[in-house]
Amino acid sequence: MLVSEGGVEVAVPEARDGASDGSGDGVFFNPTQELNRDVTVAVLRAYRDRDPRASSYLDAMAASGIRGVRAGREGYDVTCADVDRDAVALARENLARNDVAGEAVHRDVNALLHDEGPFDVVDVDPFGTPMPFADSAFANTRDLVCVTATDTAPLCGAHFNSGVRKYATVPQNTEYHAEMGLRVLVSALVRTAARYDTAAVPILSHVTRHYARTYLELDHRATSADAAIDELGYVHHCDDCLHRSSETGLVAHPPEACPHCGSSVRTAGPVWLGSVRDAEFACAVRAHVTDDMGEAKAARSLLETLAAEVTAPTHYDQHKLCKQWGVPAPGMDDFVAALEDAGYEASRAHYHGTALKTTASVSEMRAATDDLF
Numbered sequence: 207m208l209v210s211e212g213g214v215e216v217a218v219p220e221a222r223d224g225a226s227d228g229s230g231d232g233v234f235f236n237p238t239q240e241l242n243r244d245v246t247v248a249v250l251r252a253y254r255d256r257d258p259r260a261s262s263y264l265d266a267m268a269a270s271g272i273r274g275v276r277a278g279r280e281g282y283d284v285t286c287a288d289v290d291r292d293a294v295a296l297a298r299e300n301l302a303r304n305d306v307a308g309e310a311v312h313r314d315v316n317a318l319l320h321d322e323g324p325f326d327v328v329d330v331d332p333f334g335t336p337m338p339f340a341d342s343a344f345a346n347t348r349d350l351v352c353v354t355a356t357d358t359a360p361l362c363g364a365h366f367n368s369g370v371r372k373y374a375t376v377p378q379n380t381e382y383h384a385e386m387g388l389r390v391l392v393s394a395l396v397r398t399a400a401r402y403d404t405a406a407v408p409i410l411s412h413v414t415r416h417y418a419r420t421y422l423e424l425d426h427r428a429t430s431a432d433a434a435i436d437e438l439g440y441v442h443h444c445d446d447c448l449h450r451s452s453e454t455g456l457v458a459h460p461p462e463a464c465p466h467c468g469s470s471v472r473t474a475g476p477v478w479l480g481s482v483r484d485a486e487f488a489c490a491v492r493a494h495v496t497d498d499m500g501e502a503k504a505a506r507s508l509l510e511t512l513a514a515e516v517t518a519p520t521h522y523d524q525h526k527l528c529k530q531w532g533v534p535a536p537g538m539d540d541f542v543a544a545l546e547d548a549g550y551e552a553s554r555a556h557y558h559g560t561a562l563k564t565t566a567s568v569s570e571m572r573a574a575t576d577d578l579f
């Protein structure tokens with residue numbers, strides 16, 4: 207069947223939602239990732255403004271090649287790699303169908319990166335964890351590594367042992383599971399890049415449906431890698447009152463008890479505590495979303511929320527807070543405005559409709575919003 211998306215037309219064998227149906231056999235095309243691909247194209251446009259030298263793009267898991275085709279239409283010099291012969295043939299056909307002069311190669315991407323890298327931009331979009339490809343990507347990319355992870359249960363601590371194994375960190379299952387997963391993922395990627403004296407700094411990240419996506423700009427200086435490591439640390443979480451605190455550094459000092467309610471706390475980390483996006487870059491990416499994209503509206507909304515998010519390591523679920531306090535949940539905008547009126551930074555967060563970020567603690571939020579109840 208033929209699928210049109212973002213001004214290109216590609217042949218795909220079957221459409222399937224990997225998150226719910228699994229990867230299955232054969233070439234895989236996931237229509238629910240259109241938003242991911244639309245944002246990717248806008249990132250590639252914005253990144254070229256940021257670094258005009260960026261020109262080569264490797265689609266590390268090409269499948270139908272749609273991502274590579276779309277990057278090629280943006281003027282990138284595209285290589286589509288896949289370990290499945292049928293996928294390579296299909297990607298080659300789809301490049302030609304859209305008059306994109308890229309190449310499709312039947313190679314293991316780790317071997318390809320070592321033999322033929324570096325590439326300027328490498329896009330790692332596997333089914334499941336990206337970690338088996340992280341070393342070769344960071345060792346053989348000049349500018350930008352784009353990463354998707356769909357193994358949200360290991361990332362957020364719901365499948366604890368798998369998360370520990372794959373990401374060499376301690377994830378904790380909390381009500382901000384999507385953000386926990388993203389920060390576990392970025393932490394593992396930052397530590398992997400640091401092995402090559404390279405800083406990987408997330409300039410855009412989002413969690414949408416059942417995947418996390420992050421775009422890491424590389425700086426190949428050991429001092430920059432040190433600075434990135436300095437943004438790793440721990441989150442201490444109280445299940446009873448929802449209080450949480452964080453500390454940077456690679457040695458954890460968990461409080462003996464929650465400073466707010468005295469219960470025990472759980473500690474996650476090392477996780478990435480820094481910003482998951484560069485606000486200016488998020489705005490630049492938003493400006494490059496065009497109306498020919500199928501998910502243009504959702505992409506603009508996502509990027510606007512991301513750009514405005516308060517930089518804090520975790521978000522709160524307003525409904526969960528209000529339930530905890532035994533009060534009816536007011537409107538989100540009123541809630542956020544009350545926090546701002548009380549002098550705290552506060553914003554919605556892109557993770558879901560009742561997610562918010564603030565510099566206020568749980569008890570400070572309760573006091574600042576009391577007039578709403």
Ligand SMILES: [Zn+2]
Nearest residue numbers: 444447464467
């Ligand atoms: Zn507590």
